[in-house]
Amino acid sequence: MRRLRLPEAWRQPLAVVGGVIALVWLVVAVAAPLLAPHDPLAQDLPRLAPPGPGHWFGTDQLGRDILSRVMHGARVSIPLTLALVALSVLIGGLLGACAGYFGRWVDETIMRVADLVFAFPTVILAMVVAAALGASLTNAVLAVLVVAWPAYARVTRGLVLGVREREFVLSGRLLGFSAWRSLRVDVLPNVTGPVLVLATLDIGTALLLLSGLSFLGLGAKPPSPEWGAMVASGVEVFDSWWVATFPGLAILTVVLAFNFLGDTLRDALDPRTARAIKERAL
Amino acid sequence: MTLLAVDDLVVEHRSPGRPVVRAVAGASLEVGPGEVVGLVGESGCGKSTLARAVCGLNPVTEGSITFDGQPVTPLGLRRRKLTGIQMVFQDPYASLNPRRRVGDQIADGLRTSGDTTTTPADLLERVGLPRDFAGRHPHEFSGGQRQRIAIARALAARPRLLIGDEPISALDASAQSKVATLMRDLAVSSGAGLLFISHDLSVVRLIADRIAVMYLGRIVEVGGTAEVWANPRHPYTQALLGAIPKPDGLGVLPAELPGDVPDPADPPPGCRFNPRCPMVMDVCRDKEPDFGPVACWLHEPR
Numbered sequence: 257m258r259r260l261r262l263p264e265a266w267r268q269p270l271a272v273v274g275g276v277i278a279l280v281w282l283v284v285a286v287a288a289p290l291l292a293p294h295d296p297l298a299q300d301l302p303r304l305a306p307p308g309p310g311h312w313f314g315t316d317q318l319g320r321d322i323l324s325r326v327m328h329g330a331r332v333s334i335p336l337t338l339a340l341v342a343l344s345v346l347i348g349g350l351l352g353a354c355a356g357y358f359g360r361w362v363d364e365t366i367m368r369v370a371d372l373v374f375a376f377p378t379v380i381l382a383m384v385v386a387a388a389l390g391a392s393l394t395n396a397v398l399a400v401l402v403v404a405w406p407a408y409a410r411v412t413r414g415l416v417l418g419v420r421e422r423e424f425v426l427s428g429r430l431l432g433f434s435a436w437r438s439l440r441v442d443v444l445p446n447v448t449g450p451v452l453v454l455a456t457l458d459i460g461t462a463l464l465l466l467s468g469l470s471f472l473g474l475g476a477k478p479p480s481p482e483w484g485a486m487v488a489s490g491v492e493v494f495d496s497w498w499v500a501t502f503p504g505l506a507i508l509t510v511v512l513a514f515n516f517l518g519d520t521l522r523d524a525l526d527p528r529t530a531r532a533i534k535e536r537a538l
Numbered sequence: 539m540t541l542l543a544v545d546d547l548v549v550e551h552r553s554p555g556r557p558v559v560r561a562v563a564g565a566s567l568e569v570g571p572g573e574v575v576g577l578v579g580e581s582g583c584g585k586s587t588l589a590r591a592v593c594g595l596n597p598v599t600e601g602s603i604t605f606d607g608q609p610v611t612p613l614g615l616r617r618r619k620l621t622g623i624q625m626v627f628q629d630p631y632a633s634l635n636p637r638r639r640v641g642d643q644i645a646d647g648l649r650t651s652g653d654t655t656t657t658p659a660d661l662l663e664r665v666g667l668p669r670d671f672a673g674r675h676p677h678e679f680s681g682g683q684r685q686r687i688a689i690a691r692a693l694a695a696r697p698r699l700l701i702g703d704e705p706i707s708a709l710d711a712s713a714q715s716k717v718a719t720l721m722r723d724l725a726v727s728s729g730a731g732l733l734f735i736s737h738d739l740s741v742v743r744l745i746a747d748r749i750a751v752m753y754l755g756r757i758v759e760v761g762g763t764a765e766v767w768a769n770p771r772h773p774y775t776q777a778l779l780g781a782i783p784k785p786d787g788l789g790v791l792p793a794e795l796p797g798d799v800p801d802p803a804d805p806p807p808g809c810r811f812n813p814r815c816p817m818v819m820d821v822c823r824d825k826e827p828d829f830g831p832v833a834c835w836l837h838e839p840r
Contacts, residue, residue, distance in 0.1 A: 423629060431618075432618050434617040446637055
């Protein structure tokens with residue numbers, strides 16, 4: 257983490273903007289009950305009131321305050337997205353590392369399954385999985401997990417293949433390291449940087465996919481203030497533009513912020529590896 | 539009693555779409571306990587492949603490698619029980635894990651030998667480094683210091699055979715002979731054999747009891763260091779020794795060695811050295827001299 261302090265990469269305007277927006281959203285997510293002016297579920301305001309004093313983002317068709325709902329939505333979407341990406345990194349990274357390190361049938365099995373997932377369009381596959389499991393937020397997370405891990409598996413496998421023949425890894429093996437110990441001590445710590453970059457860049461995509469599933473009715477159930485579901489309900493009342501716009505903007509800003517942060521992280525770490533990853537991940 | 543016996547070893551590199559390369563084509567070599575054997579030869583002659591095969595890092599195509607009477611098994615995914623052979627690699631910048639403190643890496647070697655009384659700092663001291671280096675990371679060290687740390691780690695495992703695969707060729711001239719002598723002294727004082735691979739004859743002369751000269755996958759001459767140095771018999775050895783610059787300025791220009799090392803995927807028929815040999819005879823083009831200690835028709839044993 258020493259290299260993260262490289263000043264010039266983090267002094268770029270995009271890095272600052274991304275950092276500030278992400279920080280604001282994190283604060284909102286943590287402190288939503290204190291910051292929100294209304295109960296996000298209370299239906300006690302005038303219905304479909306345009307933005308104005310008392311309800312700055314307007315109200316929806318059930319008379320709920322949209323500002324409060326967007327704020328509480330951060331408590332739903334952001335932790336879930338972060339957990340989702342963390343799980344993807346863990347599962348995809350471990351599977352990819354095993355594929356790269358052990359090779360042979362382990363590699364064949366894991367990477368063919370990954371190819372299988374890659375062969376489907378991401379959104380469609382996530383929809384199919386979510387629909388098959390039944391509409392709920394947990395199942396939507398599982399569905400996105402199913403489509404998200406192969407990217408990490410592929411990148412980690414490639415990096416592990418590069419590291420496993422290095423001389424310090426061989427030295428460890430000659431000293432009698434088991435394959436697991438070698439993987440844990442010598443290989444994995446030397447591939448984490450680039451995987452971390454990919455994970456940060458992926459937070460935006462994961463949030464988009466998760467909200468997308470809720471938008472399609474395959475994720476969050478109605479009273480829950482989830483952004484994708486809110487956009488969906490806003491589409492029903494198209495004349496009241498505020499109902500869909502504000503949760504949409506929330507998604508947009510979070511995705512942008514994490515993309516900026518990911519780009520910055522990539523530039524701060526070794527630029528060459530980062531470029532290689534981007535090519536492989538796309 | 540021999541510690542390591544390499545008998546008629548053949549190691550082939552196979553890659554799809556390319557001809558099979560016989561990197562080691564029938565080499566025999568022995569190393570005894572406490573003995574230092576220097577293996578010399580030009581780049582690409584198969585020295586490193588031989589060393590890697592001895593550690594089990596390259597699969598053996600034909601022939602055998604026995605360590606302490608037991609055949610050396612290839613390094614697979616299983617935990618290696620055979621820790622009596624340790625290796626110091628060529629590139630000091632790749633031989634240590636950049637993410638771990640050097641003390642921890644030396645401690646791995648101590649764990650291998652079950653040594654609970656020695657500390658990594660003790661070993662650092664033995665290789666001539668300050669004790670407090672144990673808490674630092676590899677990037678804080680120079681190439682020579684890293685190679686000393688790699689030696690300390692290998693020695694911590696108490697090997698009975700230490701292999702140096704060109705451990706000094708990436709170092710400054712000033713560090714080369716120091717690291718080489720250090721390796722020799724530590725190996726010999728612990729009773730281990732040392733197989734030291736290098737293309738630097740003058741350093742090998744300093745530390746080796748015996749010299750083995752390798753050319754295109756075969757050992758062409760083996761003998762005591764002083765003997766080979768004073769009286770090289772194989773024309774290739776003569777050419778190699780002739781190529782060492784003399785510090786007195788009175789030396790002669792290196793003996794004429796026409797051409798390059800032939801492609802090991804397509805070695806010449808007969809003696810492998812015949813297209814470049816200044817003393818080539820008819821028999822050299824037909825029959826390969828498969829005898830020792832000097833594999834040359836001029837020195838055929840009677």
